[in-house]
Amino acid sequence: MGLALAVTATLVLVIVTLYYKKWKKQNPNLPLVDAFFESHYLLQIKRYSYSDMKKVTNSFKNKLGQGGFGSVYKGQLQDGRHVAVKILSEFNGDGQEFINEVASMSRTSHVNIVSLLGFCFEGYKRALVYEFMSNGSLEKLIYEDNAVIGDRQLDCQTLYDIAIGVARGLEYLHKGCNTRILHFDIKPHNILLDENFCPKISDFGLAKVCTRKESMVSIFGARGTAGYIAPEVFSRSFGVVSHKSDVYSYGMMVLEMVGRRKNIKLEVDASSEIYFPRWIYNQLVSNQELDLQNIRNECDNEMVRKMTIVSLWCIQTNPSTRPSISKVVEMLEGREELLQLPPKPYWFSPSTSP
CATH class of the missing domain: 1.10.510.10 (Transferase(Phosphotransferase) domain 1)
Structure with a gap:
């Protein structure tokens, strides 16, 4: 009985290890990306969960537009502010463009630069929360x-x-x-x-x-x-x-x-x-x-x-x-x-x- 449990545990460990190595090979930058978003100078920008994004956009009900990056939806924060939520397409690269956008915009504050209010990063689920611009592009x-x-x-x-x-x-x-x-x-x-x-x-x-x-x-x-x-x-x-x-x-x-x-x-x-x-x-x-x-x-x-x-x-x-x-x-x-x-x-x- 003990031997059977030991063998089973070993097989599970091997399978998990192989699965992790495969995942790591396919997603070499995700742990690095996560660490990047935990860095101190980004704490001023709110990090949302994907479930938060669903609530903010009323389950992605009001679609504003779509492009090669994904889709943009109109949403509303708890304080009443209207926002534009950009949901990036799944499996969209290694996250470098996402890092660029968050890193760049977290450093800006100007009347002629759109304000980034928050972001979501859960594996391949990535979103950016901007101030809403009523007259579009x-x-x-x-x-x-x-x-x-x-x-x-x-x-x-x-x-x-x-x-x-x-x-x-x-x-x-x-x-x-x-x-x-x-x-x-x-x-x-x-x-x-x-x-x-x-x-x-x-x-x-x-x-x-x-x-x-x-x-x-x-x-x-x-x-x-x-x-x-x-x-x-x-x-x-x-x-x-x-x-x-x-x-x-x-x-x-x-x-x-x-x-x-x-x-x-x-x-x-x-x-x-x-x-x-x-x-x-x-x-x-x-x-x-x-x-x-x-x-x-x-x-x-x-x-x-x-x-x-x-x-x-x-x-x-x-x-x-x-x-x-x-x-x-x-x-x-x-x-x-x-x-x-x-x-x-x-x-x-x-x-x-x-």
Whole structure:
């Protein structure tokens, strides 16, 4: 009897050990991730259980959107605050992007950065709890079929204010934090708008945290979204990766705001791929009117020309030619007639590059 129990216990131990080794091999980073979230500087952000997430979202009843990362649901905390809960897809990588987002956003506090209120990490069940942004993403608002939001027209002044707000948010990430944070995925989809159309930068999954003294950073491979990736991020032959890489993405985004259309058509040939930036640059060089649907008066024309000139400076191929984001804010807030036209950019896009 005792021998049978000993043999059974040994078999159970062997099975458990083998199962753990297999789990450990498949999930090498999970214990490390857990330890990371227990570190002292993250205690200010609340950690929720997955059952808490179900309660907050009323069992995931109100879905706000979905992407490759998972789904976003509207929820309400016990204190009455409305929140957006991002539930990441199961088996979504090794947790590095999740760590990036929590680590980056736990260090930020700015009117133009979306606030992270909490997170959930239970094995493969991962969630992020953000402040709720009632007007959704900028992406949904800047294209032709979304020109009106409720009873408000998305006019030039609103777009101009959004452009400055995003620039100030980036300036804070680059210069205002104790550490410098490079976002690496600035695009309309990642700019959220509150009830007053105040823009807030979100989605820090690809962010890189570095010291403020670092003028260049090391990353492996390209990161970002086609059409917004700076040339040097895609190929180091264009220059070093730095805070100027975010400036490029910002410039491409603002050009889309100006034109209320995508800058790039992926289905056309490379010779005409980036059509709007080329067209609008030629209009400025020949001093022609910018015949855009946003422009209704001389004030609108001045704001659009200012945004356009600044954007074209931002998308210069050589990173050293681009302005810093602080300079971008200064240029946007200054007078349009004082801005000089930049050199014609070499039109680059990783979507058709070898």
